[in-house]
Amino acid sequence: MKTERTSWGRYPRVKAQPVHPVSWTSEPLPVPPAGGTLLPHGQGRSYGDSCLNEGGTLLTTERLDHFLGFDPATGVLRCESGVTLDTIVRLVAPQGWFPPVTPGTKFVTVGGAIANDVHGKNHVREGTFGRHLRRFELVRSDCSRRECSPTENRDWFEATIGGLGLTGLITWAELQLRRVSNPYILQETIPFENLEGFLSILEESERDFEFNVAWVDSLARGRHLGRGLFYRGDYAPPQFDAVPRARAIPSGLGVPFDFPGFALNRVSVAAFNALQYRMRPQGLVHYEPFFYPLDAVHGWNRIYGRQGFLQFQCGVPMSHAGVDALREILDRSAHSGMPSFLTVLKVYGDVPSPGWMSFPKRGFSLALDFANRGERTYRLVDELDAVTRRAGGRVYPAKDSRMSPESFRAYYPEHERFARYVDPAFSSSFWRRVNGAG
Ligand SMILES: Cc1cc2nc3c(=O)[nH]c(=O)nc-3n(C[C@H](O)[C@H](O)[C@H](O)COP(=O)(O)OP(=O)(O)OC[C@H]3O[C@@H](n4cnc5c(N)ncnc54)[C@H](O)[C@@H]3O)c2cc1C
Secondary structure, eight states: OEEOOOOTTOOSOOOOEEEEEOOOTTOOOOOOOTTOOEEEESSOOSSSSTTOOTTSEEEEOTTOOOEEEEETTTTEEEEETTOBHHHHHHHHGGGTEEOSSOOSOSOOBHHHHHHTTOOOTTHHHHOOGGGGEEEEEEEOTTSOEEEEOSSSSHHHHHHHTTOTTOSOEEEEEEEEOEEOSSSEEEEEEEEESSHHHHHHHHHHHHHHOSEEEEEEOTTOOGGGTTOEEEEEEEEOOGGGTTOOOOSOOOOSEEOOSOOOGGGSSHHHHHHHHHHHHHOOOOEEEEHHHHHOTTTTEETGGGGGOTTOEEEEEEEEESSHHHHHHHHHHHHHHHTSSSOOSOEEEEEEOOOOOSOTTOOOOSEEEEEEEEEOOTHHHHHHHHHHHHHHHHTTOEEOGGGOSOOOHHHHHHHOTTHHHHHTTSOTTBOOHHHHHHTTOO
């Protein structure tokens, strides 16, 4: 079966790839045709080419969608790797449990969350998804199976967390969930005038609040460079347990067609930014709009049109060099004539991840979305990559479609050790690109 699968950014576009749906955890992996390769594929919520395998076969996991066990007394959940966080949250939240780490969309699979070792708005307190894994099973193309945990096959455990789907197929995983009292977050929204304003709110917020994230007005320049809104919050305590769900969350909204390329321009981005700046949600909010603001509009990636878009997400150190890099990236973006539609600033703590290739490191994270305007956009993203490298930062593979082999080697010093654990029959478009074979 050949099907076109794109990643979330719809760039790069690859030719339709053969797809092999994996249906049973006990199934042996297919043998790829001569010279061909395999790559696991979850919900394709990665933005660039790390979930694509041009010329190779995708092992899709939609059918690996069964729960295998849940203990409501301890919050230990075992499920197949194609189960999504959406399904998990719907099962466990009413029972007072929640994934300790969740990315900005719940439409990702457990396998995808492990392979990118995803993080949320609480990295400072909880680290990455991989930190809360108790064990998983890894199947290799030679049909070997390993149960991996911090104490069993530990090297495979650490190589596979953040291992970009290259070490084999994860069939099931066991996660430790965390207790929550109710489905609410107590949120504060604080405007800041520029990057310095962000930094001064950050210190106290990091200490006193679990969740911290900021939206940045990508068009602001000069003394307003980096202005935006700081969102911070905590799970609401038990006195809010009895509050009825205050505001219905619109669901089922969708973008019915690809927007024409010109729809996202300086004027529309400025209008969006002005509206965003006026909206300042405060107080008790449901976890849905707090954690997953974009999920309410299904297929929102279509507003970028058929050419798609590129996200650039970097992490830079918490130092003068890091702050200068943030300033330079925002400045280059604001002056590029290709404004970022959504710009998000976060902070990472120093809770270590078990994953060798895990992206977050103590510092700042900045993510920008650029509509794909061809060479101009690629040049801009390449420049931002160079700024990040000079600052001693790194780019997130889950969001990337441009980093060079030199950048990859500089960003991920563990890559050589990791490469020894890559399955000989597995590869991806990303992996070939950053190894100079793309
Ligand atoms: C709106 C939005 C917001 C996001 N916010 C965040 C965020 O806040 N933080 C963050 O870290 N990320 C974020 N992301 C990125 C997203 O969380 C990751 O890309 C995630 O890994 C996607 O999961 P997926 O199931 O769609 O996997 P895919 O994108 O299909 O695949 C991702 C990787 O996982 C591998 N893989 C998938 N299944 C398996 C398996 N069973 N066994 C082995 N390998 C497997 C694939 O080979 C690939 O390398 C966001 C994405 C979107 C669209």
